[in-house]
Amino acid sequence: MAKKKTWNDLTTAQRAGLLALISLQASLAASAWADLAAQPASKVQGSKGKWAAIIAINFIGPILYFTRGRRP
Secondary structure, eight states, rough: OOOOOOOGOOOHHHHHHHHHHHHHHHHHHHHHHHHHHSSOOGBSOOOOHHHHHHHTTTTTTHHIIIIBBBBO
């Protein structure tokens, strides 16, 4: 079995890349949840509760909300 890498096993570039991805995911999710909270229910495709849960899915959730969850 392969040994799992720990934070200390990662190179500086790998650590920086991982932190960048984490920051991007957190920013996407926070902006999607803030937008969802500010939108009236009539401007959201489906229920707001469903979209709040979908946004929690890494990367794809917030992207789906911004592309398919909002009504024009």
